[in-house]
Every structure is written in C-alpha cells, then in structure tokens.
Amino acid sequence: xxxxxxxxxxxxxxxxxxxxxxxxxxxxxxxxxxxxxxxxxxxxxxxxxxxxxxxxxxxxxxxxxxxxxxxxxxxxxxxxxxxxxxxxxxxxxxxxxxxxxxxxxxxxxxxxxxxxxxxxxxxxxxxxxxxxxxxxxxxxxxxxxxxxxxxxxxxxxxxxxxxxxxxxxxxxxxxxxxxxxxxxxxxxxxxxxxxxxxxxxxxxxxxxxxxxxxxxxxxxxxxxxxxxxxxxxxxxxxxxxxxxxxxxxxxxxxxxxxxxxxxxxxxxxxxxxxxxxxxxxxxxxxxxxxxxxxxxxxxxxxxxxxxxxxxxxxxxxxxxxxxxxxxxxxxxxxxxxxxxxxxxxxxxxxxxxxxxxxxxxxxxxxxxxxxxxxxxxxxxxxxxxxxxxxxxxxxxxxxxxxxxxxxxxxxxxxxxxxxxxxxxxxxxxxxxxxxxxxxxxxxxxxxxxxxxxxxxxxxxxxxxxxxxxxxxxxxxxxxxxxxxxxxxxxxxxxxxxxxxxxxxxxxxxxxxxxxxxxxxxxxxxxxxxxxxxxxxxxxxxx
Numbered sequence: 001x002x003x004x005x006x007x008x009x010x011x012x013x014x015x016x017x018x019x020x021x022x023x024x025x026x027x028x029x030x031x032x033x034x035x036x037x038x039x040x041x042x043x044x045x046x047x048x049x050x051x052x053x054x055x056x057x058x059x060x061x062x063x064x065x066x067x068x069x070x071x072x073x074x075x076x077x078x079x080x081x082x083x084x085x086x087x088x089x090x091x092x093x094x095x096x097x098x099x100x101x102x103x104x105x106x107x108x109x110x111x112x113x114x115x116x117x118x119x120x121x122x123x124x125x126x127x128x129x130x131x132x133x134x135x136x137x138x139x140x141x142x143x144x145x146x147x148x149x150x151x152x153x154x155x156x157x158x159x160x161x162x163x164x165x166x167x168x169x170x171x172x173x174x175x176x177x178x179x180x181x182x183x184x185x186x187x188x189x190x191x192x193x194x195x196x197x198x199x200x201x202x203x204x205x206x207x208x209x210x211x212x213x214x215x216x217x218x219x220x221x222x223x224x225x226x227x228x229x230x231x232x233x234x235x236x237x238x239x240x241x242x243x244x245x246x247x248x249x250x251x252x253x254x255x256x257x258x259x260x261x262x263x264x265x266x267x268x269x270x271x272x273x274x275x276x277x278x279x280x281x282x283x284x285x286x287x288x289x290x291x292x293x294x295x296x297x298x299x300x301x302x303x304x305x306x307x308x309x310x311x312x313x314x315x316x317x318x319x320x321x322x323x324x325x326x327x328x329x330x331x332x333x334x335x336x337x338x339x340x341x342x343x344x345x346x347x348x349x350x351x352x353x354x355x356x357x358x359x360x361x362x363x364x365x366x367x368x369x370x371x372x373x374x375x376x377x378x379x380x381x382x383x384x385x386x387x388x389x390x391x392x393x394x395x396x397x398x399x400x401x402x403x404x405x406x407x408x409x410x411x412x413x414x415x416x417x418x419x420x421x422x423x424x425x426x427x428x429x430x431x432x433x434x435x436x437x438x439x440x441x442x443x444x445x446x447x448x449x450x451x452x453x454x455x456x457x458x459x460x461x462x463x464x465x466x467x468x469x470x471x472x473x474x475x476x477x478x479x480x481x482x483x484x485x486x487x488x489x490x491x492x493x494x495x496x497x498x499x500x501x502x503x504x505x506x507x508x509x510x511x512x513x514x515x516x517x518x519x520x521x522x523x524x525x526x527x528x529x530x531x532x533x534x535x536x537x538x539x540x541x542x
Contacts, residue, residue, distance in 0.1 A: 011336040013305035016372065020291045020304045023374030024284050025100040025331070026153075027117050029145070030127035031135035035157045039127060039271035040085065040103045046217050046277045047099065049087040084329060084360045084376045091285040092278070099284070100376050111140065112405045112455050113314070113435060116387060118144055119402055120313040120331035122374065123288040125280070126154050126264070127271075130163030130191045133172050142177050145261075151289060152264045154181065155280060160270035163191030167242060170251075170266065180263035182253045185279055186243050187268040188228070189235045196220075196232075197268055197276060198239045200246070201253075204228070205236060208275040218274040259289055291374035294333045296397045304373040307394030308335030308343060312385050313402065315434045317470075326430070327378045328385040329360070335393065337371040346390035346398040356380035387435050404507075406537035407438055407453035410482045410515060411460055414449055416474040421448055427471040428452075432508060437463045440505035440513060451480065451505055453513075482515040484522050486534040496532070499525060513537075 030036040085101045102121060104114040118124065124145050128134060145152055156169055170181045185197035188205060196207040205228030207221040228236045246252075257263040265283060269276030293301040294309075302309055314329040337354070345352040358378040359368040371377045379385065388402040415424035425447060432439040437460075438453040445451065454460055460477055468474040482503070488496060493504045493512060501517035502525070514534060516522040526534050 016305045016334075016336055019336075019372035020374055022097050023100060023290055023372065024097055024123070024288050025102070025121050025291065025374040025376070026123040026125055026284065026288060027102040027104050027114075027121045028125045028127060029104055029114065029118075029138070029141040031129070031132070031137040034127045034129045034132075034135075034138070035271045036127050037103060039125075039155065039157065039269070039277070040101060042271045042274045042277045043099075043101060043281060044085060044087060045274060046281060047087050047089040048217075084378075086359055086376060089281055089285065091282045093282075093286070095285050097285045098372075098375070099281075100374055102376070111137070114141060115144055115405070116313045116402050116435065118148060118150065120311075120329075120376070121150065122291055123284070124150050124152050125284075126152050128154060128156050128169070128173075130156050130158045130169070130268075131161065133164060133169055134176050139177065146177075149261055151259050151261055152179065153280070153283060153288065154179075154264045154266045155276075156266065156268050157271050159187050159189075159191050159194045159268050160273050160275065161192055166191075166268070167245075173264070173266075179261075180251070180257065181266045182251050182258075182263050183243075183246060183266040183268075184253055184283060185267045185276065186239050186246075188232050188239045193235070194268075194270055194273075194275060195235055197279065198228075198236070198243055199279070200243055205232065206279070207231065208270075208273070210273060216274070217277075220278065253287075255287060258287065291333070294399060297400050298398075300397075302334050302397050302399075304334050306334040307392070308337055308341070309333045309390065309392040309397050309399075310337065310377065311391070311399040312379075312387055312389045315385065315387055317430055317434060326381055326383065326434075327358070327360070327365075328382040330377050330379060330385075330391060332371050332373050332375045332377060333399070334373055337375070337377055339367070339369045341393070343391045343393050344396070345384060346392060346396070347386070348384070350384075352382075352384065352391060354379065386433060403538045404438060404509070405455050406485055407455055408483060408485075409454045409457050409460070410440075410480040411452050411454075411477040412445070412449050412480060413452050413463070413475050413477055416476055418448075420473050423471065423473045424448070424467075424475070427467050427473050430471070431463055431466060436466070438507060440507055440515075442503070442505045445505075451515075452477070453485070453507075480515070481517055484516040484519050485537060486514050486516070486522065487537060488512050488514045488535075489533045492532050495529070496525075 028036050028040055083103045087099050089099050090096050102117045104117050166187055173179060173181045183200060185199055188198055189195040196205060199206055203225060205223040207223060209219040211218055253265055254263055258265060267276060267280055291304050293303045296302055310330040310332045312328050312330045317326040339354055339357040341354050342351050357368045358365040358380060360378045368377055390398045415421060428439060428450060431437050440451040440453055464475055496502050496504050496514050501521045503515045505513055507513055
C-alpha cells in the first residue's frame with residue numbers, strides 16, 4: 001500500500017472506522033463469456049493503475065487480461081481461478097477510495113471457488129450479456145448473493161453489439177430474480193449502435209468516443225439535453241422517452257432498498273470498448289457498502305474498530321514459477337494489520353508470524369506494510385493456513401467455516417511415473433489445500449490411488465495440467481461411475497461398503513462420504529434401511 005495509507009503504531013478506533021469507510025470490496029460475477037475479466041481490466045484501466053488493457057482484439061497480438069494469469073486461462077480465454085486487484089480511485093465528486101476487486105471464475109465447474117470469494121466481499125457486480133440476458137450460472141450466483149445478503153449492482157454489458165431491448169432486459173431481471181431494477185444510466189442508441197448514456201441523475205448525455213481497439217480509456221463528453229438532441233437526434237429522444245416511462249413506473253434509485261437487497265441499480269456498458277466504466281466506478285464509491293461488523297461462529301459481532309481479525313478465503317500456489325511459493329488470501333474484517341505482527345491462528349490457538357505479507361494485483365505482488373478492514377492481504381508461504389481459517393489479535397474470534405460443495409464427478413489419480421510417489425502425494429495435497437480439487441481416500445485404495453472429487457469435470461483438467469506442468473508429476477485419471485454422494489457415519493461404513501454400486505471414502509476434513517452409482521441405487525438403500533445416516537451435502541447451485 002502507498003505511504004498515505006500507513007498506520008500509526010497505535011491506530012485509534014476513529015482512524016480504523018475512517019479507513020474502513022474508504023474501502024469498497026466487491027466481486028464481479030457472471031455467466032462465462034459475459035465479459036467479466038474484460039470489465040475487471042477496464043475498471044483498472046479507468047482507475048489509471050494500468051495504461052493499456054490486456055485484452056487486445058483481433059488474432060494478431062492477442063494478450064491475456066491482468067487478472068487471467070494461468071497458462072490455461074491465457075490459452076482458453078476463460079477465468080479458471082479467482083484473483084484480487086487492489087487500487088486507489090478518486091471518483092468524479094473527489095472522494096478517495098481504495099478498491100478491492102475480486103475477479104471470479106464464471107464457469108460452473110469452478111463455482112466453489114466463486115462461492116469462497118463471495119464470503120469475502122461486501123457487494124457484487126452482476127454482469128449480464130445484452131444479447132443473452134440472465135443465464136443459468138448468473139442465476140445460481142445471484143442465489144448465493146441473496147443467501148449471503150450481498151447487495152448487487154447490475155451491469156448490462158456488450159451494448160456495442162446487437163442485443164435485446166433494454167426495457168425487456170429490465171423486465172427479465174425483475175421477473176426472474178425478484179430485484180427491482182433502478183437504472184442509473186440509460187443507453188442512447190439500441191444495442192449495436194451505442195453512442196453513450198443518458199445519466200438519469202443529471203439528465204445529461206455522456207457521449208463516448210472510441211479508441212483504437214478499446215485498449216485505452218474511452219474519452220467522455222458531457223452534453224446538455226439540447227446539444228445531445230442535436231448530436232444524437234432520434235436516439236436521444238427515444239432514450240428520454242424511455243426514461244420518462246421508468247420515472248412514471250417508480251424505477252428511481254433507492255439506497256435503503258439496494259442495501260437491503262430488494263433493488264439493483266443498473267448501468268449500461270461496453271467493457272471491451274471501455275464505455276460506461278467510469279460510471280460504474282463512481283456508483284461503487286457512492287453507493288456500495290463499506291465493511292461492517294462480521295458475525296463469528298459464536299454469533300457475536302466483531303466490529304470493524306475491534307482488534308485485528310481476518311479470515312482466509314483462498315490459497316494459491318504457482319503464481320511465480322521462479323519462487324514456487326504459496327499465497328494465502330485473507331480478508332481483513334476488523335482492526336489494522338501491520339506486517340510483522342504476531343497474531344493467533346484460531347484453528348490451533350498458536351502464534352502466527354506475518355513477516356511476509358503482500359498486496360496483490362493479479363499475478364503482480366508488492367510488499368504490504370499496513371491493511372485495514374475490507375482489504376485483501378496475501379500471506380506468503382503460510383503453509384499452516386487453510387481455506388476458512390481465522391487470524392486475530394486480542395479476544396478470541398473464529399469466523400464461520402466455508403463449506404465444501406457436493407462433488408458430482410470422481411476419478412482415481414495415479415502417478416504416471418511410480419518412482420515419483422512422494423512428489424505425487426505432495427502435489428495432490430497442495431492442490432487439495434488450495435481448493436482446486438477434493439481428495440477422498442480409503443485403506444483399500446491407498447495413498448497412491450486417491451479418488452479426486454470435483455464439482456465439474458474441468459477441475460480434473462486443471463489438476464492434470466498443474467500436476468504435469470507446474471509440479472512436474474504427470475498423472476493418469478481413471479473416471480469412476482459414481483454420481484451421487486452422501487455424508488454418513490462410522491457405524492454405517494461396513495454395511496454400505498458391502499453394497500453393490502456403493503463405496504465409502506474419507507475426505508481430508510474427516511467427513512465420511514458414501515458414493516453411489518446413481519440416485520436410484522441410493523434411494524433403494526435408503527428406503528430399505530432407514531436407520532442409515534445419508535445426509536446430502538451442499539449443492540453447487542440451486
């Protein structure tokens with residue numbers, strides 16, 4: 001962090017509250033290919049922390065975005081793992097803020113990673129493709145936000161391309177997810193003919209000016225209604241008429257309703273051209289919630305001005321091939337973090353040194369001395385930390401654990417070179433600790449043939465890719481014919497293991513999981529033996 005954010009040796013409660021009030025910590029969620037990583041890049045571009053967007057269009061010279069740094073992400077053009085970007089931003093009204101932006105995977109196979117990220121944010125930006133509207137993965141992620149009471153800002157993206165009618169999209173949002181859409185900006189020009197937006201708060205026309213390939217921030221021209229009509233003609237008049245309809249319908253922004261998750265402000269953008277991105281940043285600064293007290297496992301609130309506390313929501317290795325270190329991402333919940341402080345690891349009650357702390361910007365990292373509530377800190381080579389762990393000073397606190405999703409795909413993993421059995425075990429353990437894959441074991445299969453369990457099959461691809469490339473231990477996978485999993489108890493293991501089409505394995509957290517060939521096999525056994533404990537796990541989505 002910059003020197004202006006440095007803390008005094010003893011930060012007062014008022015200083016902590018003031019610094020927390022400057023933070024905006026949010027995630028961008030969407031269906032795959034809605035433009036999520038491109039929007040993330042555009043936000044950083046408009047905040048002037050990068051000078052040129054990484055997504056350059058056309059086959060020649062194509063580059064990945066700052067937030068997509070893994071080889072597979074660059075090759076496929078999709079986000080496979082979540083990343084954090086932190087930067088300072090001054091809004092149009094002169095408010096200085098610190099943005100903590102978490103980019104999430106859009107693909108359903110990585111929904112568990114996205115869920116972990118959503119435990120660490122105060123707000124979400126829901127990105128919708130103007131041509132496709134609400135898609136299945138977007139709906140699932142919205143349900144997670146609703147369950148966690150996370151306010152949502154909706155961004156309708158790709159307005160530079162042919163798409164659906166704007167009023168039709170608003171009707172779909174309200175009809176399918178029950179949030180009242182309250183547009184703050186309105187497109188001037190139909191989808192595919194994007195001139196700019198009508199700012200409903202000021203009544204002025206914000207005209208966007210294209211730049212070459214959308215690689216640099218699009219200049220804006222703010223015009224009064226008369227100049228807008230002269231320049232945009234019928235497109236402006238149509239936008240004005242539609243905004244009058246919205247006003248008559250009571251679709252004005254209501255901050256309490258937004259924070260209570262009853263309504264969603266809406267903006268129209270073209271992230272690939274960097275159109276409308278400034279407006280989103282300003283809305284986040286003006287309306288998104290800052291960090292608030294967090295509830296611990298015991299039900300007590302930990303106020304932001306209490307002593308330091310944080311929880312780990314992600315562990316990631318392989319970001320720097322030269323150093324082969326591992327980074328634990330922790331969200332600061334209260335107090336002030338100072339590099340070098342000795343804190344307590346709640347899971348073990350042992351001291352934990354924070355000498356190696358970093359601020360993260362995609363794959364780039366810099367030494368971090370101080371952090372405040374809402375910030376994301378990277379703790380290097382923190383091998384004792386696991387996803388869901390709590391760190392604190394002062395009074396004991398432990399935040400709720402982050403649950404693992406119910407896997408739906410299973411495969412036995414074996415080292416291609418049996419002489420590398422130690423490296424194989426280390427690699428599988430590392431990926432499991434990162435949350436890339438769940439690992440199930442049994443005495444019958446042994447340590448050399450663990451069962452990998454995944455929410456989606458692409459997790460197997462990531463595991464194989466990283467084991468072979470990053471960890472230099474290629475593996476083979478034998479897919480198993482199981483599709484249903486239930487949690488069971490020790491006294492039921494012997495009976496279940498003796499049944500055809502059933503196998504019981506132990507997850508690393510100690511959970512006993514019974515795998516069934518299909519739901520009918522599970523239902524028959526459950527109906528014939530109601531005394532068995534067969535509890536469902538948390539599903540990957542509604």
